[in-house]
């Protein structure tokens with residue numbers, strides 16, 4: 530146990546707290562609160578897009594730092610393919626990396642749905658009611674997938690920590 534290891538784990542944990550805590554806060558606090566404040570789906574979408582863009586300013590750096598510190602934590606195992614493939618710790622590490630890749634894809638699609646041009650179409654009311662609803666449904670499902678994957682990654686982290 531060295532100070533350097535502790536600092537890396539600390540940065541990994543703070544970034545995980547920002548990433549998971551922040552997205553849960555948006556889903557469990559901001560989103561239901563917003564529903565009590567306006568009945569207009571367009572207004573809600575517009576506000577949530579703003580919240581999302583703001584959150585991305587810390588969420589994306591957190592995710593990048595998680596991956597960087599995660600790779601740092603794992604380099605000794607990457608040099609040892611035998612360990613990765615034949616120990617349960619190695620197997621869980623591979624599963625964790627696969628889940629993180631899936632998470633990045635789900636999040637990238639989630640964010641890409643709400644491109645600037647799409648946002649402008651919502652603001653200028655160029656989209657029909659059904660188009661807005663369909664868009665909203667896609668955004669929500671991808672957000673939920675991202676959340677489930679994030680919490681699953683935490684479970685694998687707990688298994689790794691317990692020396693599974």
Ligand code: HEM
Nearest residue numbers: 538542545595596599600602603626629682683686689690
């Ligand atoms: C969304 C992304 C991620 C989240 C939320 C996350 C979360 C966590 C958490 C909470 C821990 C527990 C800290 C500890 O007790 O050691 C941990 C440990 C760890 N993480 Fe991550 N992590 C993420 C990405 C990654 C990636 C991409 C890698 C590898 C490339 C990685 C590799 C590790 C390793 C090796 C440990 C140490 C486990 C042990 O205690 O043996 N993590 N992670």
